[in-house]
Amino acid sequence: MEGGMISVDRWARGSQAYFLTHLHSDHTRGLSSTWSHGPLFCSRTTAKLFPLKFPDFKFALLRVVEIGSWHHLSLSSPSSGSPAPIHFMPIDAFHCPGAVMFLFKGIFGHVLYTGDFRWEATGERSMKARNMLLDALHGAKVDHLYLDNTYCNPLYCFPTREVAAQQVIEIIASHPDHDIIIGIDSLGKEDLLLQISRSLKIKIWVWPERLQTMHLLGYPDIFTTRTSLTRVRAVPRYSFSMNTLEALNAKRPTIGIMPSGLPWVVKPFEGKMKDSLTLSVASTNRTLAGNGTRVDRNMKSAEKVHDHIFTVPYSDHCCFHEIKDFVQLTKPYNVKGIVSMSFCYVNPAYYLSHLFSSNHSSQKTRLDPEILMEVEKVERKGKMKIRDIRGTGLKKRTNKANFMGVRIRRVAILRQISRGVKIVECDSPD
DNA sequence: GCGATCAGAT
DNA sequence: CACATCTGATCGC
Numbered sequence: 373m374e375g376g377m378i379s380v381d382r383w384a385r386g387s388q389a390y391f392l393t394h395l396h397s398d399h400t401r402g403l404s405s406t407w408s409h410g411p412l413f414c415s416r417t418t419a420k421l422f423p424l425k426f427p428d429f430k431f432a433l434l435r436v437v438e439i440g441s442w443h444h445l446s447l448s449s450p451s452s453g454s455p456a457p458i459h460f461m462p463i464d465a466f467h468c469p470g471a472v473m474f475l476f477k478g479i480f481g482h483v484l485y486t487g488d489f490r491w492e493a494t495g496e497r498s499m500k501a502r503n504m505l506l507d508a509l510h511g512a513k514v515d516h517l518y519l520d521n522t523y524c525n526p527l528y529c530f531p532t533r534e535v536a537a538q539q540v541i542e543i544i545a546s547h548p549d550h551d552i553i554i555g556i557d558s559l560g561k562e563d564l565l566l567q568i569s570r571s572l573k574i575k576i577w578v579w580p581e582r583l584q585t586m587h588l589l590g591y592p593d594i595f596t597t598r599t600s601l602t603r604v605r606a607v608p609r610y611s612f613s614m615n616t617l618e619a620l621n622a623k624r625p626t627i628g629i630m631p632s633g634l635p636w637v638v639k640p641f642e643g644k645m646k647d648s649l650t651l652s653v654a655s656t657n658r659t660l661a662g663n664g665t666r667v668d669r670n671m672k673s674a675e676k677v678h679d680h681i682f683t684v685p686y687s688d689h690c691c692f693h694e695i696k697d698f699v700q701l702t703k704p705y706n707v708k709g710i711v712s713m714s715f716c717y718v719n720p721a722y723y724l725s726h727l728f729s730s731n732h733s734s735q736k737t738r739l740d741p742e743i744l745m746e747v748e749k750v751e752r753k754g755k756m757k758i759r760d761i762r763g764t765g766l767k768k769r770t771n772k773a774n775f776m777g778v779r780i781r782r783v784a785i786l787r788q789i790s791r792g793v794k795i796v797e798c799d800s801p802d
Numbered sequence: 803g804c805g806a807t808c809a810g811a812t
Numbered sequence: 813c814a815c816a817t818c819t820g821a822t823c824g825c
Contacts, residue, residue, distance in 0.1 A: 610812040610817050
């Protein structure tokens with residue numbers, strides 16, 4: 373591919389400006405401490421966290437841009453070399469700390485790249501982002517929308533994070549004598565932990581590098597790396613498994629809580645005694661905490677999926693109706709999904725094309741941003757290979773999560789095979 | 803020996 | 813077959 377003017381969450385050489393939406397590693401694949409292909413624009417919070425992930429990065433390349441402000445760049449057309457000014461505004465994506473979407477305005481019209489985002493209908497911060505986007509668009513429709521389509525399927529129906537967090541709190545409160553482990557990633561779901569901490573007046577254990585992150589984010593007191601100070605521990609999701617829980621329960625009664633928009637269930641593993649934690653929307657386990665917070669009979673709620681494991685629909689991505697709402701608001705002429713979730717990749721057009729704008733009269737006069745813009749996107753067709761979402765090995769870490777003195781080793785742990793995923797494709801329940 | 807990339811795990 | 817991440821192997825320098 374020849375380079376364009378700008379790249380969003382893509383790091384190959386050839387662009388005049390680079391944009392980072394947030395610091396999750398599937399969006400930084402190709403970035404490294406030695407990367408130096410051009411100026412990199414990101415939010416203040418992302419810049420603050422940046423050195424943790426890329427310690428020796430040339431700081432001079434980072435350009436902190438304020439959320440809600442228009443910024444101007446004098447670029448040149450890659451084909452003709454003539455001036456091609458662009459304006460862009462970062463807008464709060466409410467995904468993980470520092471996450472923003474970018475709205476671009478230029479000869480290509482309006483291009484909106486959401487990155488990963490959440491678009492809840494209530495809450496002060498959500499309203500602010502909504503108004504910011506509407507003001508910035510100023511009545512214009514979006515010509516090209518690059519959309520976080522992670523849950524772009526009506527099957528994905530879950531509550532706000534506020535509500536989901538309350539469900540987590542109820543689970544913890546109803547297990548007063550249990551240790552609790554919660555599976556999280558290196559960034560994201562801080563608000564969940566804060567809400568737990570405030571509500572139950574308890575500190576939260578995190579692993580050492582996560583504590584550094586928390587301190588950089590400005591939470592000096594709530595988190596600790598001393599297990600003796602709390603029974604609630606947030607552990608890396610990759611070390612959260614049924615085997616982990618069973619090992620922990622051999623020492624103390626412990627339950628695990630998996631906050632996720634994905635439908636985790638326990639599936640019996642054929643031929644062996646072990647069950648495995650798998651994904652499915654076909655779950656039938658009993659529902660907890662259905663205390664009137666549900667507005668939709670299909671709304672996911674907390675579930676007990678195993679003796680020791682609960683899942684709670686706490687997601688940093690939009691549920692389907694939020695995506696729908698977002699598309700209705702931005703009235704895009706063209707939409708592309710930026711996320712390939714392999715087995716359930718959904719072209720946004722499949723469910724939402726009726727909301728797209730059409731008859732784009734000025735389209736011919738506008739350049740297709742494809743030739744101007746490199747963005748992280750993968751279209752999935754049939755058995756095409758999926759996006760490689762693995763880490764880039766950019767930094768050596770030794771963060772073996774050692775919670776409760778149980779070191780989780782791969783050795784001698786029965787492999788969990790047969791992750792039978794069953795996302796049942798069906799038509800809209802409406 | 804190091805970074806980049808890949809295979810495979812949770 | 814995974815929202816994102818880590819570990820370890822291998823390749824190229």
